[in-house]
Amino acid sequence: MRWTKSLIPTLRESPAEAEILSHQLLLRAGIIRKLAAGLYNFMPLGMRSLRKVQQIVREEMDRAGALEILMPALQPPEIWQKSGRYDAAGDTLFKVNDHGKREWVLGPTHEEVVTTLAAGEISSYRQLPINLYQIQTKFRDEIRPRFGLMRAREFIMKDAYSFDLNDEASMASYRLMYDTYTKIFRRCGLKAFPVEADAGVMGGKHTHEFVVPADTGECEIAFCDACGYAANVEKADSQVEASYTKDTAAAEAFETPGVKTIEDLSKAPFNIPASQQIKTLIFTAEDKPAILLLRGDYQLNEAKLAGILGTVLFRPATDEEIVALMGAHPGSLGAVGVNGTPIYADLLLQGASGMVTGANKDGQHLRHVDIARDIPSAKFVDIRTVKDGEACPKCGKPLCIRHAIEVGQVFKLGTKYSVALGAVYSDEKGEQKPCVMGCYGIGVTRTLQAIIEQNFDKDGINWPMSVAPYQVCITPLNIAADSEPMKWAEKFYAELTAAGIEVLMDDRDERPGVKFKDSELIGIPLRLAIGEKSLAKGVVELKRRGGDLITLKPEEAVAEVIKLVKEELQKLQ
Ligand code: ATP
């Protein structure tokens, strides 16, 4: 491809809309252009890299025996009602009306569709196992679309669904996808690793996310350098042992005018450390209240709470609901003396004594609270979010918490969808059984941006060879057709293209500095510069993106480029 014939609108400055570096580079390198919040056009360079990521995904999925299909993005809401996710998916589900005012759903994911398909096509144990996948556009009405392709409202996902005879076979399918994901990300030049994750609204218990550590990532992971334990903080455990000194004094009320928060109480004149306070939260789950107790220095983990309540349809109670239930406003709430409402206390509060909590009277708290004595109906559960430095649940060494980007996720789903949507098979004895399912997603467009997030420097993108839009940029420093540099450039272009190398020829009438800067910005892994001065010395200049410049005889250049491209691709196999 000749630069002048392509559309590569590079920008010197970062557009103000881009908050993170990879998003800035996507725009500056002319890879994407915004249409509206969370909606992007892929420009010619972007399309080339996107197709390469898709191709890697496709090759590895095919190699694992999965079958590519394509399902409609527009879906009937009835199947979402059948699976129970019409409500659970909440506001993120895009809904549209047809001319007859009938409602449709724009698929955020395809469990409902694929299970309906399987229900029609699978009838016998002989057809299993089967894994169906597609590379498709998804729609999610994200509350905050941002960071370019990272959190878009329309994005491309590879989603796969396995159907198996039983749990054991389903686990084997899961392992195979887990290994396949490892290969896919490695081939993309991305250092992604699996972490234990929470199943959330998907149902099912066993799940890993594949994440790329990055300060700009929207998920947090807890990991242990010593033993390799790694989990999303939504799921992560830790070994924290709390020791409390027994305080046998009776609970007593004291005045705390104006105190609204744990922090207020930890300051003068009260000076009660957060670790000595009980934080009381009121949640409503399917119209029923629940009281949650945490130690004052910990935060609630909503993913764990969902597991305990058995639903994702919960929310913090409103002030009115709280006053009606507890008789006081937030800031003075406590569970002492409360009956008839389920109370869940975090495990860390087990044995807590000498604690301070709200008195359910505005402007009053209680001290000398002993949880076993004063809140006997509390059920102890794990609902807190782990903190940096706590002991690893596996080996006891300190955990680190870091931000990361989730690029993929594998789930073992069980039979939730097959039961709801009738994907059953008859076994050898003719008995009807639900297929055991797994589902496996990769955010293809998010992965593309994550690759940039991990591969850039001050000059721009540094694409791994496997996903670079072009493998080499030929840069003649004189573009007159009869000039020596251009004659060589044309020869290289023809020979490299014939050898299957993807070449971009910078035939623009620009200063060398501009050409070099642009080829670095768009991240082409190799650059072959041909100038009159160097030709006079009998050489051309080959430079790896971000590496040293080597001079070669022009006759050797083609072979050297082919060798380097092959070597780089080999490394990423
Ligand atoms: P997140 O927690 O980031 O919202 P998710 O867990 O809801 O993502 P999944 O349902 O697991 O996402 O979807 C599979 C993959 O699709 C994710 O691992 C991610 O790479 C990608 N993805 C999800 N939401 C978006 C989005 N809004 N924009 C771009 N990619 C996305």
Ligand code: MG
């Ligand atoms: Mg996910």
